[in-house]
Amino acid sequence: MRKITLIVIHCSANKAGSALRAADIDRYHRSLGWKCCGYHYVIPTDGTIEAGRPPEMTGAHCKDHNSHSIGICYIGGLDNDGKKPKDTRTEAQKAALRKLIEQLHQRYPKALIVGHHDLNRQKACPCFHVTAEYIDLQP
Template identity: 85%
Template sequence: MRTVSLIIVHCSANKAGSALRAVDIDRYHRSLGWNCCGYHYVIPTDGAIETGRPEELTGAHCKGHNSHSIGVCYIGGLDADGKTPKDTRTEAQKATLRKLIEHLRQRYPKALVVGHHDLNPLKACPCFNVTAEYTDLQP
C-alpha cells in the first residue's frame, strides 16, 4: 500500500459550466500516452464523485508528488473567457469536495490537504485557497 501524505486539489482548467466528466479526462490523458486518468477522483459540475485512477496506483497529476498523494480534480477553473483563472465551483461541487476530502482524511489521517498551486506556484490551479478553506481538515 502507498503512503499518502498529501491530498492535492486541482481544477480541470475548463470554462465555468463545462460538461466534462471523468471519462473525458481519461480519454484526453490516454491520448497523451498515459495509462488512464491522472487524477484519482473527478467532481463534475453536478457534484458527483467519479473515479479516475484507483487509489492504490500512483497518480499523474503533480510532478514530484504523485507517489505520495491522492489527486482530486473539480471540473472548471476558468472564467467564461476560457483564459482567466477563477473559482467556478458550483455549490454541489463545493459540498462534494468537502465530503470527499473528509472521507480521504479519515483514510489518510496524516495527509495534508493542499492545492496544486501550493506545490507549484507557477500554476493557478485550483483557483481557490485550499489550505484556508480546509483549515479544519488539516492534521
C-alpha cells in the same frame, strides 16, 4: 501500499459550466500515452464524485508528488471567457469536494490537504485557497 502524505486539489482549467466528466479526462490522458486518468477523483459541475485512477495506483497529476498523494480534480477553474483563472465551483461541487476530502482525511489522517499551486507556484490551479478552506481538516 502507498504512504499518502498529500491530498492535492486541482481544477481542469475549463470554462465555467463545462460538461466534462472523468471519462473525458481519461480519454484525453490516454491520448497522451498515459495508463488512464491521472487524477484519482473527478468532480463534474453536478457534484458527482467520479472515480479516476484507483487510489492504490500512483497518480499522474503533480510532478514530484505523485507517489505519495491522492489527486482530486474539479471541472472548471476558468472564467466564462476561458481566459482567466477563477473559482467556478458550483455549490454541488463544493459540497462533494468537502465530502470526499472528509472521507480521505479519515483514511489518511496525517495527509496535508493542499492546492496544486501550493506545490507548483507557477500554477493558479485550483483557483481557490485550499489550505484556508479546509483548515479544520488539516493534521
